[in-house]
Amino acid sequence: MNFEFFIAKRIIGAKSYKSSISATIIKIAILAIALGLIMMLIAIATGLGLQNKIREKVAAFNGHIQISTYDNNNSQVSINPIARDQDFYPKFKDIEGIAHVQAIANKGGVIRTEETFEGIVLKGVGSDYDWNHMKEFLREGRLPNFSGKLNAEVMISSYMANRLLISVGDKVNAFFPKEDPEKLPNQLRLEVVGIYDSGFKDFDETYVFGDIRQVQRMNRWEEDQIGSFEVFLEDFDSLEEKGAEIYLKTLSTLDAQTISDKYYHIFEWVKLFDYNVAIIIAVMILVGGINMITALLVLILEKTQMIGILKAMGSSNASIRKIFLYNASYLIAIGLFWGNLIGLGAIWLQGKYNFLKFPNPEQYYVTDIPVHITIWHVLFLNVGVLFLCILMLLLPSYIISRIAPSKAIRFA
Known part of the structure; x- marks a missing residue:
């Protein structure tokens, strides 16, 4: 000492x-x-x-990286379809650190009840959709199941449910415009099976989760055509690095955008x-x-x-x-x-x-x-x-x- x-x-x-x-x-x-x-x-x-x-x-609703077509579309709606059959789907083989890849397609529309109506984006998802990111937000009912035949099950937010005065088990009419504005819109009879609440108003007031096959049918797309891919990473800190790698590994006609770029202000x-x-x-x-x-x-x-x-x-x-x-x-x-x-x-x-x-x-x-x-x-x-x-x-x-x-x- x-x-x-x-x-x-x-x-x-x-x-x-x-x-x-x-x-x-x-x-x-x-x-x-x-x-x-x-x-x-x-x-x-x-x-x-x-x-x-x-x-x-933010990642739960969008994935960490979104792969879509190059276009001037700044909305949440899918306009130009891309083929589901890609080298990186359903799993990236050449890039490490990718947790999951899923296909989605969005369609803008309106839900109407006897009392009121609300504008929505129907987020079409399929059997490959990873619901683990949304489970913690589920407040009532259950998650939709799209592994079987085409169905009209949807999950809406508590914000939207309160504004529309609907609850789990209710059926509502939804209208989606066609490409030709002179034609009558597509009408779906949707069944509410679950209500979620993420606390993120920007998403809660917009997204309704439904069957991707409904969007494909309304858009007259083929079964192998989807709106975009959502990519989930194992480590968020590698977001920019993996975003650049994915961009280089995809076709020249496709764009890879990270959520930090898409939601820059957040x-x-x-x-x-x-x-x-x-x-x-x-x-x-x-x-x-x-x-x-x-x-x-x-x-x-x-x-x-x-x-x-x-x-x-x-x-x-x-x-x-x-x-x-x-x-x-x-x-x-x-x-x-x-x-x-x-x-x-x-x-x-x-x-x-x-x-x-x-x-x-x-x-x-x-x-x-x-x-x-x-x-x-x-x-x-x-x-x-x-x-x-x-x-x-x-x-x-x-x-x-x-x-x-x-x-x-x-x-x-």
């Missing part, structure tokens, strides 16, 4: 140290570190949780969360560091006699500074321990029970406040706080070099 660590340990363990005039200031400094870490952990967890949840919701807004979290972390570290500087200065003033004696015995200024920096590191570690215990505990409870909710969920697209944090975030945050706080303490620790042994001992 080195000399500086030994002296710091004796100071920490001394009863007089715990009952000294600096005890209250030290407790405040520890509390500041703990509260700061709690705030930083919660900021990171909620920021990442909200980012992930919004990304998941993902740019999501990126702002990182900036907000960085501001919170910077402010909390600054507040905690200032409190530790105050505690260190009080400790130095309180131990002036000891400093004078150590200098008289031959200890260097650097050696004595180490003693107080060891002491400060111990206090920071206590604050980090309690901060981690309380912060991670609160995050775990929120993740399990979702007791905290947004007062205005329509602005954040989620009702419950989502949380997500990894062990690496916790480790980097703790190491970063410890390092930066000690770095901030280096400058005030140089006050030790200004303490003269003769005056310090005589003062005592």
Whole structure:
């Protein structure tokens, strides 16, 4: 055990140290570190949780990457069909990290009841559709089943169900225009078998999930013609990389568009969360560091006699500074321990029970406040706080070099 660590340990363990005039200031400094870490952990967890949840919701309705024809169509409706028989369907063979590929076709129309009507986009899906992304949004009824014969089962949003005054089991009339506007529109008698609620109003007020064969029939497409492909990735962080790879691997007549490009405004807004979290972390570290500087200065003033004696015995200024920096590191570690215990505990409870909710969920697209944090975030945050706080303490620790042994001992 080195000399500086030994002296710091004796100071920490001394009863007089715990009952000294600096005890209250030290407790405040520890509390500041703990509260700061709690705030930083919660900021990171909620920021990442909200980012992930919004990304998941956008991907659930669109996939991570959409493959469609090149055209000037900026709507959600499928106009020009593409062949289902592609080298990458039903699975990419040359690109790793692709979780699933599914075929869809969209058709714009109107649902009409005796009381009111609503414009919709009928999202036609088939037996290859992965419902796992939509299961968590299901609120009533069941998911449609399109593995058998052509049917009229649909799943609508709770937003639309409330506006149309319909529920699970009801049958409604839907009208879809033909290419020739002078002809009567196609009419379908749809049966509501499920109601979903994603909290994403942009999608909830638009999409009705139905059988892709209904869209093919109304558009007079062949069985092997679909509107577009939705590609799901195993890792969202590889979105741009995989998007470029898929673009190069598909036919020149097809376009591959990532959801970050298609919904640019949403993902740019999501990126702002990182900036907000960085501001919170910077402010909390600054507040905690200032409190530790105050505690260190009080400790130095309180131990002036000891400093004078150590200098008289031959200890260097650097050696004595180490003693107080060891002491400060111990206090920071206590604050980090309690901060981690309380912060991670609160995050775990929120993740399990979702007791905290947004007062205005329509602005954040989620009702419950989502949380997500990894062990690496916790480790980097703790190491970063410890390092930066000690770095901030280096400058005030140089006050030790200004303490003269003769005056310090005589003062005592």
